[in-house]
Amino acid sequence: MRVLHSPVNIAGGPGAISQGLRELGVESTLLVFNERPFERGFDVNLQLRDTSRKSSIPSNLPKQLRAFLWALPRFDVFHFHAGLTLLPRKLNLPAVRALRKGIVFQSWGSDLRGRPASDVRYLRAAGAVIVGSYLTRRLAPSGRWPEYDVVPPAIVLQDWQPAPTEPSETLRVAHAPSKRAVKGTDAVLAAIESLRSRGVPIELDLIEGVPNREARLRYAAADVVIDQLRIGWYGMLAIESMALAKPVVVHLDDQAAAETEEAFGLELPLMRATEQTVEDVLAGLVEVRESLPELGRRSREYVEHVHAHTKVARQVLDIYERVMPISS
CATH class of the missing domain: 3.40.50.2000 (Glycogen Phosphorylase B;)
Incomplete structure (x- = not known):
């Protein structure tokens, strides 16, 4: 064929x-x-x-x-x-x-x-x-x-080897919108600014308009990656990040999530957030950042099984x- x-x-x-x-x-x-x-x-x-x-x-x-x-x-x-x-x-x-x-x-x-x-x-x-x-x-x-x-x-997993990071004092967050309005980027920026103004140890790497070979190096340096907060499902940014063993924050449609978990027999290893809740979700991750490498490991396993x-x-x-x- x-x-x-x-x-x-x-x-x-x-x-x-x-x-x-x-x-x-x-x-x-x-x-x-x-x-x-x-x-x-x-x-x-x-x-x-x-x-x-x-x-x-x-x-x-x-x-x-x-x-x-x-x-x-x-x-x-x-x-x-x-x-x-x-x-x-x-x-x-x-x-x-x-x-x-x-x-x-x-x-x-x-x-x-x-x-x-x-x-x-x-x-x-x-x-x-x-x-x-x-x-x-x-x-x-x-x-x-x-x-x-x-x-x-x-995704070709051989091209995306796991790159887990050890939690440090400051939570490093990456976000790579292809279209800001579609991905809810304004809410991400507002959440990071609000958290930093409150003294929360968090920083954002906003990745835009760069070749994939450069973007993946910046994904690999992050502790957490934010995909999108509006569409209702995860895209290639989340898949690539999970392949790198990164925890991913994303907005998920409940019905689609249930259908996916039933179809593949796996729990989605994704942290759910919306434009309204992303600040609280990120604040919570700062508090439990020691657990993020384990979530990253589960994320890699999910991609190996599904993608x-x-x-x-x-x-x-x-x-x-x-x-x-x-x-x-």
């Missing part, structure tokens, strides 16, 4: 799945439009200009067409990520379907969660649609496309077999 992942390597997740598939003996290739602003890896990079600008179309479209014509005869399964395909307006889908290729769409949250069905009618072309959490499955629109498969995001790239790849491979009953 030959698989093409495209056209983005969002948070490194598609690349981790592709690597896991290769380790399982599948011929898997990751093609990206470009690698800006973060460096997450690829097999083929089209080096397109900003795809959000119409002015980029004359430069980008010839490259996209060449890539599509190159890919069409070479791959059995086309695994598209984040609601994007190889061509604008998803013009490649009819040809992919006509040649009886497998089509899989994988959502990374905001491209599907909370959107009206009219925005995602392209999913009718899919043989399978993957979501990363039970929360996204519940909040995603329903329509004339396959039921959503819940597959957790993948290891080969385990996730096996789930994805089962979906491919369903989409393409007879493998090439």
Whole structure:
């Protein structure tokens, strides 16, 4: 079976799945439009200009067409990520379907969660649609496309060795928002400022706009990592931090948390907080910081069980077999 992942390597997740598939003996290739602003890896990079600008179309479209014509005869399964395909307006889908290729769409949250069905009618072309959490499955629109498969995001654990820290007098907190408003960053900043004004020994490393190789060094130096306080589920920042054996503070939807714990038979090792409670949660962690290394160890074990790239790849491979009953 030959698989093409495209056209983005969002948070490194598609690349981790592709690597896991290769380790399982599948011929898997990751093609990206470009690698800006973060460096997450690829097999083929089209080096397109900003795809959000119409002015980029004359430069980008010839490259996209060449890539599509190159890919069409070479791959059995086309695994598209984040609601994007190889061509604008998803013009490649009819040809992919006509040649009886497998089509899989994988959502990374905001491209599907909370959107009206009219925005995602392209999913009718899919043989399978993957979501990363039970929360996204519940909040995603329903329509004339396959039921959503819940597959957790993948991480290549060999690239994220545990980096536990010994508690010191000052609690070191890291927060790395891709979008401040979405992640509840203002509440994080206010909580840290309030705690410091009260003499609580705590400091914040706000990580923004830096390459992943630099960001992971700063995650590793932290005692605690704050993911997001608004969305209701944890993302790749939390997964990477847990892989580093870091305790993670995050807002979790209760129903999705219960469904996840039932599905995997594990308790979520995450410290729950909202924008309203994050100050109290952090104050409590300062008081019990000696227990944080143990929570970090449990966090690493959870990621090994749920998010290891080969385990996730096996789930994805089962979906491919369903989409393409007879493998090439």
